[in-house]
Amino acid sequence: MxxxxxxxxxxxxxxxxxxxxxxxxxxxxxxxxxxxxxxxxxxxxxxxxxxxLTAWQRVQLSRHPNRPYTLDHITALAGNTFMELHGDRTVKDDKAMIGGLGKIGDQSFMFIGQQKGYNTKTRQYRNFGMSNPEGYRKALRLMKMAEKFGIPVVTLLDTPGAYPGLEAEERGQGEAIARNILEMTRLKTPIITIVIGEGASGGAVGIGVGDVVYMMENTWYSVISPESCSSILWRSWEHKEQAAEALKLTAEDMKKQKLIDGIIKEPLGGAHYDRETAFKEVEKTILEAYDKLKKLSTTELVKKRMEKYAKMGEFKG
Incomplete structure (x- = not known):
């Protein structure tokens, strides 16, 4: 440990x-x-x-090397029913973004999420969980497939951000994320989103437009990481703790501001201390959320989702 x-x-x-x-x-x-x-x-x-715990300490826990990643959650949730699907049918298969079909009990789900690596070799292979445009296009392709067959979508967010490299920008990183946001708002199937680790910037939002959005207790969700915020405002990473507090990025802060729908309780010490309990809590949350969403008609589902995001950022003077 x-x-x-x-x-x-x-x-x-x-x-x-x-x-x-x-x-x-x-x-x-x-x-x-x-x-x-x-x-x-x-x-x-x-x-x-x-x-x-302070906001910065929550950020540290979300990055803990022993913390379960997307594939760990999917394996625990769907077991050997999970079938990974590859490629965006345009450029290549992005290893930082994974997705595929799997079952929880008798119900099929399309699982999509960012995957980090466990050691130097796998971190490079997974590009540290930072997706290229083809990753977002693969995610959208799988969502559209789920919509076609009436399968609910579960997205698991855990990324330090979309890949900021020149080649990613050349292949349309901004457009790919924007397209996902647009298409997800009107996708005609339930979308359940859970932040299981880091939820950074457009890299997370690119697969994070859900009918319901949950955060695990020791995760964060923000437009920018505390280190990057500190380097912009103070020209140094030394003020990252102060930046973390100011960004209001913890699950508790996000719930207070009505930007998420709920917080998933973690075992004492974090999800890595008792993985099985953490997995069960995530499974329970997914099934309870789907139970409510499946009762809505397609029209109601899309309307409620659009209204949910239209209300964000509204203030009365």
């Missing part, structure tokens, strides 16, 4: 607990009471740390 800087007190207590349990196994000394005391202290420390 890797620990973030603010988690070091937890690391120390977990190491103490491991040593205590080892002594109990390797010797005849009864250390049961000592281990129980450390366990109590560990639980108390965890609760104190995780209930008072």
């Amino acid at each position: 890797e620990y973030l800087d603010f988690e070091l007190p937890i690391k120390e207590l977990e190491e103490q607990l491991d040593k205590c349990e080892l002594i109990g196994k390797e010797s005849e000394v009864d250390v049961t009471e000592s281990c129980k005391n450390i366990e109590k202290k560990l639980l108390k420390t965890k609760k104190e740390i995780y209930k008072n």
Whole structure:
């Protein structure tokens, strides 16, 4: 397990607990009471740390190397029913954007999301979760396929942003994202969107126009990352913590501003501490959301979705 800087007190207590349990196994000394005391202290420390997280600490948790990525969620949700589909039928297959058909129970879904890598090799292969235009065009192709067959769409957001390279701009990065936003607003099938990690800029919004949008507890969603915001305003990354607070990018902030529909609770310490529980919460959220959306007619569905986004940013003076 890797620990973030603010988690070091937890690391120390977990190491103490491991040593205590080892002594109990390797010797005849009864250390049961000592281990129980450390366990109590560990639980108390965890609760104190995780209930008072700053916006920047949430950002750090969303990027935790052990945090489950899109494919982890899809595998847990759909198991061996998932069939990945490739290519945008124009340029190539974007490895940062994945999608395909899968089932949760008896219900089919079109799963689409950004995929990051687990090590240097896979991070390069997945382009660090940053999609090129062909990734967004592939996503749109799959959404249109889902619409044709009346299959609901589930999008899982986890990206530091769309790929900013020259070749991406040459192939129409801005147009591809804008086209997705336009087409998603009028797609005639339910769209359930969940931020499972980083939700940065147009890279996330390009597959994030949902009938319902949820954020996992330790994720963020914003037009810009705290580091980039800091570098623009202060010409340095040193003010990233201040930028994170000002951007109001946490799930709680987004819910208060009515930009998302709900927050998915995570296990104490984050989704990586208890993956199975996190996966079950995501599954429960998807099924509950679909249960409500499937009752709407196509016309009502599209109308409500358009109204939802038209209301955002409205203020009465």
